[in-house]
Amino acid sequence: MNVQIMVTINGSNKVDLVKVLSEKTHALDGKWLNSKISHIDDYFAGLIKIEISPEHVEELINEFKALGINVEAAELDLVSQQHTTHLNLNIDAKDRPGLVSEISQVLSENSIKIENMECHRLGAADIGAVFTSQFKIAVSDNFNKEQLINSLQEIASDLFIDLRDQS
Incomplete structure (x- = not known):
């Protein structure tokens, strides 16, 4: 069974960064469920909610870190959301x-x-x-x-x- 992780990334903006991140996720059979990436000047910050098999989580995070950006990840609890x-x-x-x-x-x-x-x-x-x-x-x-x-x-x-x- 797959898990959902929330990945926080930030650093200096690089050409094709989103493309590379999504390719690395896809190569490990992961799926982007939701994302928000923003830029101010030449700096970016983003959140990416990813579904992936548990055995690929660490590999994906290491692949992201190898790009020279700051990366943090947390596994999400699959809790039902209250009505808002x-x-x-x-x-x-x-x-x-x-x-x-x-x-x-x-x-x-x-x-x-x-x-x-x-x-x-x-x-x-x-x-x-x-x-x-x-x-x-x-x-x-x-x-x-x-x-x-x-x-x-x-x-x-x-x-x-x-x-x-x-x-």
């Missing part, structure tokens, strides 16, 4: 120190799981630096949308909040 709703949360505001910390604190206090987060700092001539962010979040069935919005608005009066279902 997936939402998009966009927040824009005048930038200031600690904003990401305060937003993540509110999300944590509301038992919200952050699935993906992208934050950017943009220069605006008239008002200075602007913080813009996009979160993909997972919420439980008893989630209270109004409570979350009210809690976020307590952070600062200039937050623009957009919360909607993922489409």
Whole structure:
């Protein structure tokens, strides 16, 4: 019986890296179930969920490490997932120190799981630096949308909040 592993990779970006990683996985009869790879400047980071036979796990990880990238892997428990709703949360505001910390604190206090987060700092001539962010979040069935919005608005009066279902 195959196992599922979550592989975390990062390092300097190389041409055809994704192609090489997928070829090495396929050569050992593994399958990519899900992946997320991002680049900032010439640096990349990624998560790859792979199904593979247990006897090939160590060989695959060693093949990945031989490419000169940082690699970590963990075997996943095959646990049934609880029902969650997936939402998009966009927040824009005048930038200031600690904003990401305060937003993540509110999300944590509301038992919200952050699935993906992208934050950017943009220069605006008239008002200075602007913080813009996009979160993909997972919420439980008893989630209270109004409570979350009210809690976020307590952070600062200039937050623009957009919360909607993922489409």
